[in-house]
Amino acid sequence: APADRYCVFGNPIAHSKSPDIHAAYAAQTGHAVQYEKRLAPVDGFAAAVQAFIAEGGRGANVTVPFKLEAVKVANALTIRAQAAGAVNTLHFTDDGIIGDNTDGAGLVADIVNNAGVQISGRRVLLLGAGGAARGVVLPILEHRPAQLVIANRTVATAQALADQFAALGGEGVVSACGYADINGAFDLVINATAASLGAELPPVPGTAFAPGALALDMMYGKEPTVFLEFASSHGAVVRDGLGMLVEQAAEAFAVWRGVHPDTAPVLQSLRGQL
Numbered sequence: 001a002p003a004d005r006y007c008v009f010g011n012p013i014a015h016s017k018s019p020d021i022h023a024a025y026a027a028q029t030g031h032a033v034q035y036e037k038r039l040a041p042v043d044g045f046a047a048a049v050q051a052f053i054a055e056g057g058r059g060a061n062v063t064v065p066f067k068l069e070a071v072k073v074a075n076a077l078t079i080r081a082q083a084a085g086a087v088n089t090l091h092f093t094d095d096g097i098i099g100d101n102t103d104g105a106g107l108v109a110d111i112v113n114n115a116g117v118q119i120s121g122r123r124v125l126l127l128g129a130g131g132a133a134r135g136v137v138l139p140i141l142e143h144r145p146a147q148l149v150i151a152n153r154t155v156a157t158a159q160a161l162a163d164q165f166a167a168l169g170g171e172g173v174v175s176a177c178g179y180a181d182i183n184g185a186f187d188l189v190i191n192a193t194a195a196s197l198g199a200e201l202p203p204v205p206g207t208a209f210a211p212g213a214l215a216l217d218m219m220y221g222k223e224p225t226v227f228l229e230f231a232s233s234h235g236a237v238v239r240d241g242l243g244m245l246v247e248q249a250a251e252a253f254a255v256w257r258g259v260h261p262d263t264a265p266v267l268q269s270l271r272g273q274l
């Protein structure tokens with residue numbers, strides 16, 4: 001039988017590692033899967049999705065800048081996609097296009113399984129309130145942190161996010177603030193801002209890192225980000241976003257194929273290629 005087809009839509013897309021990751025998962029699980037990159041025009045995402053479905057596509061990942069538009073393209077959303085307000089995984093089924101979001105589950109899997117850091121009972125500081133931050137709030141709260149503080153440059157955006165999830169966190173667990181009002185020390189500090197893209201440091205105080213805290217930047221690359229350098233200089237254990245990338249892909253593979261691949265060898269080989 002011919003391979004089942006999947007792709008990742010983005011703009012730009014040339015540097016996506018997703019085809020390599022999914023090729024590794026397909027080989028490991030023995031699934032006949034073909035996964036390609038698709039550059040969608042900025043004003044032509046919905047048409048690109050329909051074209052891929054017409055060609056026999058079974059599902060797709062969605063990356064910058066189409067994660068919000070993918071919400072509208074979907075006929076139905078999973079709970080985690082609704083909570084995120086964004087879609088990174090489309091599943092083309094007999095019941096239509098299902099929109100899902102595996103970014104948050106991927107981040108949490110990387111923290112808990114790969115870094116070996118528990119979220120339960122811990123104090124968590126989330127920097128940023130954009131698409132990436134929004135997607136991780138529900139999966140973090142499902143692990144019952146003692147506290148989740150969302151800090152953002154634009155405080156109102158963080159407050160809206162905290163309000164959305166206040167009831168889910170439990171009494172007083174979720175709150176929002178500006179950087180200047182970050183108080184106390186946190187066991188886990190997650191940089192979900194886009195600051196690292198411009199080699200900028202979100203103005204988090206060095207005192208925010210508890211001794212032995214885990215600092216995670218969603219961005220990844222050959223060199224540590226300024227955020228990770230700063231966190232490291234304040235005693236934190238640092239981790240980039242490569243594990244999150246590999247884990248969100250594994251979650252998407254599981255959505256499409258019904259099996260969750262082993263991520264460890266794939267993360268290790270990707271790390272070696274940076």
Ligand code: NDP
Nearest residue numbers: 128129130131132153154192193194195200218241244245
């Ligand atoms: P958005 O544009 O939706 O959000 C940007 C966020 O960053 C906002 O909270 C914004 O604050 C903040 N921000 C931007 N510049 C600065 C700055 N100089 N100082 C402080 N805060 C700043 O972006 P996304 O949420 O989509 O992406 C954020 C990051 O996460 C990107 O680096 C992206 O590559 C990464 N990512 C990684 C993934 C992975 O698998 N590893 C998956 C998804 C995302 P304000 O609201 O005040 O403007």
